[in-house]
Amino acid sequence: MSVIAIYYSFGGNTRGIAEKIADELGAEIAEIRTVKPYMGSYNDVVEQGQREVNSGYLPKLKQMDIDLEKYDTLVLGTPVWWYTLAPAMSSFLSETDLKGKTIYPFATNGGWLGHTFEDFQRACRGAKVMEGGEYSL
Numbered sequence: 001m002s003v004i005a006i007y008y009s010f011g012g013n014t015r016g017i018a019e020k021i022a023d024e025l026g027a028e029i030a031e032i033r034t035v036k037p038y039m040g041s042y043n044d045v046v047e048q049g050q051r052e053v054n055s056g057y058l059p060k061l062k063q064m065d066i067d068l069e070k071y072d073t074l075v076l077g078t079p080v081w082w083y084t085l086a087p088a089m090s091s092f093l094s095e096t097d098l099k100g101k102t103i104y105p106f107a108t109n110g111g112w113l114g115h116t117f118e119d120f121q122r123a124c125r126g127a128k129v130m131e132g133g134e135y136s137l
Contacts, residue, residue, distance in 0.1 A: 002070055003027035007077035008088040010038060010045065014108045017135050018077045021106070027075065028066075032092050035060040053082040058091040073102045076120070080107050083114020090123065099126030106133040 009015035022029040078089035117132035
């Protein structure tokens with residue numbers, strides 16, 4: 001089984017969990033990065049995130065140097081932004097063909113998970129999505 005952990009992290013919490021999971025599994029790891037980084041105070045980013053989630057905005061992503069054909073299993077990690085996937089993770093899922101892959105999602109949050117795992121299920125078309133793991137901070 002070939003495994004890769006792919007994550008988006010704004011503040012570093014999701015990165016830390018992804019690194020621990022990758023170490024434990026002996027998996028490769030890759031970070032989703034937006035072309036235009038989020039800037040400003042924490043509250044500025046929270047407000048921007050709310051606007052993006054509410055409008056369905058999908059930020060442009062930097063090219064990732066990975067060949068997903070090499071992997072049959074993906075561990076996907078996102079922070080919870082306004083009760084769902086961070087927009088960067090939504091962008092990744094909207095432009096990535098996951099047919100035939102097995103997905104193990106996880107989410108970090110400081111409050112309420114909301115419908116994050118249901119949204120993973122919907123976004124991972126053609127993939128087998130396993131039960132998600134929640135990490136409250």
